[in-house]
Amino acid sequence: FSCKTVQLALHMAANAKQSRLSRELQQLLTDPLPGCRVQRVPDRPDQLVVLLTGDEDTPYAGGRFRLELLIPPRYPFEPPAMRFKTAILHPNIDSAGRICLDSLKPQPAGSWSPAMSLRGLLLQLRLLMRTPNPDDPLEAELARQFVTDRPAFERRAREWTLRHAAAAETGEPGDDLPDENDENASADAANDASASSKTAAAVSDGPTSAKQAKVAMSSTAENLL
Template identity: 40%
Template sequence: MQRAARMKRELKMLSENPPFGISCWPKEDKIDLLEAQIVGGEGTPYEKGIFKLEIQLPERYPFEPPKVRFVTQIYHPNIDNGGRICLDTLKMPPKGAWKPCLNISTVLTSIQLLMAEPNPEDPLMTDISNEYKYNKTVFIHHAQQSTQKYAIQTNVKNENCGLEDEENKNKKRKKLEDKTTTDDAKRVKPMEEVTNITRS
């Protein structure tokens, strides 16, 4: 009951005043499962990418932190291939920093900040962490490639789908117009036929 009331307030806040580059909504109208999107920050290797996340709320939320994972693959020292995130605010004390006063908005903002400023000292991906620390140019190149492949290509595909939908709409509209013209032509009797009817 407490979780439901709390989430109702949080989702309203996220809807009316979302953090910049962040959106969040219930998945399939479930109160304990949310979907979110984070837009890659300007000047980062994730720029122009749209990263999807899934958020599961435990029964005891907000006394326990939400479970958050990336659905969109991302090349990052603190995020593994399964989308799991190494972040203090997602862990209970004493190892973590979760507090009941935190919320989904602050969690997503913290993840957005982590994307812009990785923490190589607490990595989930050791190889990527070493790359970030000792060969940042290569790290940026790999992260940009990954963003292009997984977070931007989908956007282009969706845009193309939108164009195809528009083309289909135009085709249907043209077909309807042609049919209407044909039907109108059938309804109008030729002048000769009208004249013959009049003479009769």
């Protein structure tokens, strides 16, 4: 193939990606999911901000959670990279905000396919928040507690939500997870998007140990709202 042919193919692929992304965003704006709001990031067409409201009958009720969603260059053939920016206590979400969800993993290990959409992905994420999967955790200690003492887990998750994500009066999302700086956080999420096509285990890197989770709980106890 000539360089001109390759450039034309890349240009057409980029246009197709942006066209599909625009359609998906328009659908989310005109027919929004309950408790879910999606925004573009100015001057960053491949980055979205998602604001989720916790369901009333869950430990996350009253919480507003900010997520970062990055669209990879080969979307929809690669899944988006998605990460919580607001702290949340959940067996399938680690302290860095990484999410263990099949739909965020490429096949064959995951279930992402080009037929899926951002809307479908967000629906599955909301379902995961309502129904944690203790069989495939990022936080093993939380998964064990969810199985063996669910009321205690729900109390902890509710307290965590009040500390970090309760902003019902202002309508704004809760506290962002601590990062060295925003550029590093975005770079980390971009690396997740790139790595998702190379390894099915990308979303499960670096699970936090039970000891680390307890230290994190202790260090923020004085900041109870």
